Amino acid sequence: MRAGEAYRHLADLAETVEDEWQYVNDLRDAYLPGILALGAAGGAGAAGGARGAITDAQAAAVDEAIAEIALISDPHKAIDWLSTFPHVVALALDGDLDGAVDASFGDSAGTVPDEDSPFRTLGGFR
Amino acid sequence: MRFQDAARDARAVVYAGIQADPLVARAGELLAEATAAERLMARAAMNGERTDPDVWRRIFPSLFGEVRGEGGAAEAPEAAEGAADRARAEAILAISLEIAERGEAARSSYRGAVVEELTARLLARRAGPAAVKRERRVLFDGVRAEIHPYDVTVESDAQPEVYDCKWGARGINADVLNQLDDARAHAADEEISLAVAVVVFDARRSCEMRLDRSTAEHAGTRLIALESLDELAAGR
Numbered sequence: 001m002r003a004g005e006a007y008r009h010l011a012d013l014a015e016t017v018e019d020e021w022q023y024v025n026d027l028r029d030a031y032l033p034g035i036l037a038l039g040a041a042g043g044a045g046a047a048g049g050a051r052g053a054i055t056d057a058q059a060a061a062v063d064e065a066i067a068e069i070a071l072i073s074d075p076h077k078a079i080d081w082l083s084t085f086p087h088v089v090a091l092a093l094d095g096d097l098d099g100a101v102d103a104s105f106g107d108s109a110g111t112v113p114d115e116d117s118p119f120r121t122l123g124g125f126r
Numbered sequence: 127m128r129f130q131d132a133a134r135d136a137r138a139v140v141y142a143g144i145q146a147d148p149l150v151a152r153a154g155e156l157l158a159e160a161t162a163a164e165r166l167m168a169r170a171a172m173n174g175e176r177t178d179p180d181v182w183r184r185i186f187p188s189l190f191g192e193v194r195g196e197g198g199a200a201e202a203p204e205a206a207e208g209a210a211d212r213a214r215a216e217a218i219l220a221i222s223l224e225i226a227e228r229g230e231a232a233r234s235s236y237r238g239a240v241v242e243e244l245t246a247r248l249l250a251r252r253a254g255p256a257a258v259k260r261e262r263r264v265l266f267d268g269v270r271a272e273i274h275p276y277d278v279t280v281e282s283d284a285q286p287e288v289y290d291c292k293w294g295a296r297g298i299n300a301d302v303l304n305q306l307d308d309a310r311a312h313a314a315d316e317e318i319s320l321a322v323a324v325v326v327f328d329a330r331r332s333c334e335m336r337l338d339r340s341t342a343e344h345a346g347t348r349l350i351a352l353e354s355l356d357e358l359a360a361g362r
Contacts (some may be wrong), residue, residue, distance in 0.1 A: 023296065026335045039290060057187040064184045071175040075229075080294050083332035084170050091163055097331075104161050105353065 001039025006066040014078035031086040034097030061092035130273030143309040154243030171222035189215040241291040241327045248358035253280045287321040295332040303342035323348040
């Protein structure tokens with residue numbers, strides 16, 4: 001999938017920020033399989049089953065997102081986009097990166113962490 | 127424990143000018159009403175290379191597609207709701223691109239100010255506007271004051287809260303986490319339950335990665351990421 005190739009190029013650029021080498025590789029390792037799975041499943045996501053062919057609008061969305069990250073020359077901005085691009089692609093294809101993460105970028109405004117999310121149990125609020 | 131206005135150095139004075147820019151207030155107001163997907167679009171557009179709105183409409187077709195009612199009627203209730211959603215998405219896109227057009231140097235300050243403004247607005251829904259303050263330090267008995275103020279605080283006797291706001295997960299670092307955890311621990315020494323949190327306008331998964339690699343103490347620090355910003359208003 002072209003999105004996966006574009007993501008690899010973006011990571012290569014981001015990797016030139018030496019202090020962030022580990023974070024860049026963590027991002028690549030975490031997101032690249034999901035991007036490739038989205039492409040393989042025609043937008044259904046790794047756990048979503050076959051959804052059939054993507055629409056013209058969805059294909060155009062991914063193409064534009066790829067074109068956007070191809071314009072990036074600043075490695076610091078590339079790091080920012082390593083985090084953003086996978087979710088943009090998943091939203092465009094109406095899919096999940098790993099079956100859970102991008103459900104949160106659907107049409108609901110008020111999302112709540114999963115019961116077992118660490119952020120439910122970290123500190124403070126009642 | 128008590129809160130105090132932070133002393134303003136030259137950099138803080140310049141940044142205060144950005145925080146007071148009506149553009150920041152409008153962005154905060156719009157993003158407070160936004161869905162998670164619209165906030166993702168705002169993050170992308172504010173950090174984009176291109177500022178042609180048609181590009182962003184194509185990248186986010188689910189936010190800008192035509193919605194028709196049952197039987198294809200444009201005047202059906204679903205169509206009206208869809209039109210309102212689209213209008214909101216258009217407004218968020220427009221202001222995001224307005225920020226992007228400020229240029230690479232300025233946009234980073236504007237983005238930070240927008241995250242703070244959004245955080246303050248969402249917290250005010252729960253705690254009331256009077257309790258929510260900006261750029262405040264927290265002082266503890268017998269403890270040297272931190273130099274860096276907290277971006278947003280909720281100053282309530284029952285449940286005080288302090289927030290550090292970040293545009294991206296990359297902003298999560300040991301200094302930030304240590305300061306938040308120190309504040310929580312010092313408050314606990316005074317038998318005060320101080321809620322500490324970092325608000326990040328970035329995907330939760332990316333923030334988790336950052337936290338997983340951090341050796342700074344953060345078990346008592348809450349993370350509020352892009353997908354779950356509305357928790358600030360709900361207090362969950």
